[in-house]
Amino acid sequence: MKDKIIIWENGSFFPFILCNSLKEYSNFDFYAVIDTTNRRKTFFENQQIIKFNKTWFYHDHIFPHKDEIDVNYLAEFEKKYGINLWVLAQNERLFNRQYNDYYKFSTSEILAILESECKLFEKILDEVKPDFFITIETALHHHHLFYLLCRTKGVKVLMLNQSKFGYKCIISQELHKLDFANTLSPKSPNRNFDELQKYLKSFDMLKQLIDHKNTFLSSKKEKIKAAIQFLLISNNTNIKTHYSYYGRNKIKVLIKEIIYSLKTKYRENFINKNFKRKIDDSVPFIYFTLHQEPERVTLIGAPYFTNQLETVRHILKSLPVGYKLLVKEHPTQSIRGWRSVSYYEQLLNLPNLDLMHPSVNSDELLKKSSLVVTVSGSSGLEAAFYGKPSVIFSDLGYSILPSVFRVKSLEELPQIIKTALQQKVDASYLDSYVELLDQNSFDFDWFGFITSYHNLFYYGGYLADVDIPLEKMEFFIKEHKSTFDRISQEYLKKIAQLKNNT
Template structure:
């Protein structure tokens, strides 16, 4: 396959990062059918889905690691010498990486406030796990979903430093369309595509309509309509939440501080709607609605991580 670098005689080793979505698992299935290679997977998922991957026979991975199994807060005295040597070895500023992890932000995470030692303990476990896997597997290529979390960014940077190619599924502004790139956080260089022969016969007007149909806002409304849950499904989900045990996800890093009472108090959907209404009223009352034609201004929209990384 063209995306795999190197000589065809080399035994390719592909390391996949598989998250809660099944897209990466589907990609792994397709690749293993088309390419004779060894496949490995780091699986980041909750306990409900973990059992599926433990039992599935669809993709015969040579080895898998369940990411959450290696994360622990038991050791709360970080090894600063290890962190220092790691940063030097891979040319990575770990605090920069940590700074854009939303779970470590008290503004985003309303359930649990991680201490500095807890954060560093997590990061040390991640670094050591990735070093172990990369040393053991020596992958030809790593295939990652869109990098929106600190640990996938960390793995990508480590692989790049070691000369291992990593391929990323990056978001576009066309609905659910993605691009495959090996350059995280860089603007697309249009010169790379100037000599490509188009396989589309659409004219300019058709392309404009395509762009309009797949605007994120339009596609988002369409997608929400398609996947809108019926009321009975919501009621069943609520009953399952109320009467099932809290222990199923208690060790998962993303659920620290979460239990039934905290979710009902802090994560209630109606409370979120009320907060949204209050914010909307504040914006309507205090923000400019009309800008005079002759006024010079700079438009600076609210940014999230996916946009910030391209600045």
């Protein structure tokens, strides 16, 4: 009997192209949930590259304007699967007015969407009974809901996610966590901190992110072409059929884009004038890294710590006397137009805090700090390479390191910080974790891949609702064939591993 694979395809084309490679090496039945815009939908309806046994177009099954909500069904769903629906909904950027000012969703609309999704996803999984679910990192609530339901129903997940080292990826059932790696033993002999830092720099995650920032949404020519497409050619039917497009009429989008551009420049000028560029280490400091926002790393990864301003305040309240807090803006926040000036002003007005410019060297901050605190980022791991302990607010793979302390309750934070400050980092444990991560990862520039498909299909990332010509897709598949042939072997190895550990 052939294994059944179901994929979630949302426009990255990674799962789609991966299936094309997998079919060359093994025999699977393929199914697909496709979250796509109306113009892209035509490609998936007509393509013959992958012969899916069945496909479901997500937005065809979602009904936000129901007269009555089956609250009893939703309550039973939560009880049956242990999934908290309001956690997903409250942290959905589309439902949050902080991030989406095009449309205000009512409670009944959100519940109607959740009801439609739950019934659809249950029906799909009960009908297909898939063995494996292939997906990239979940980012929006409905994608993550389908993932959680797969996990609950025993479907083995093959999630591609960025390793904590640059230009490398892993395949795992949980984001950023290695499967079957719950404990860590010290390595002997082991590399020292200097040798480990050289390894870290050879796979520089920050460099990869900055390279992506400098190439994504960077072409003025593509921006103009996208604007012409959207304003003059597109009929913009998504505004009626996709709740994610509600309120986005052409005039409103144009006006908001102009305002957004002006705000971004104003905010950048404020940053340049008011943020510190020199590290003052005359007083011992604890280093906190802001996350890009909105982003999955907090909205899904740390759902109860999404307000980073409040988190900073809690850290300040928890500092031992004799320490101050240095907070650094994330360099890639520029992609989101930076944060509001009022947000920055609130940080600047907090006592015992230095707000650092995004251009300040992160390595120097790590070296000179006494402790690193992050909600859910890689800086907590990077701290260990410089012999510094860290405090995190979410369940991350590297939390198995003895020098990493997780906060589950804010009341614990003052004592956790005091304990962490006394912790010595053992290079032998770090080397063991690095080796473990290296053994389970493979070379793949995920952010480079993102840039490549946005440049070819999406006008450099400026327009999502586009036609996908078959010849363009065939060219893209051919261009990336050797990469996907190699990656497909990693997936086949992972499938075998999960089968052997059932």
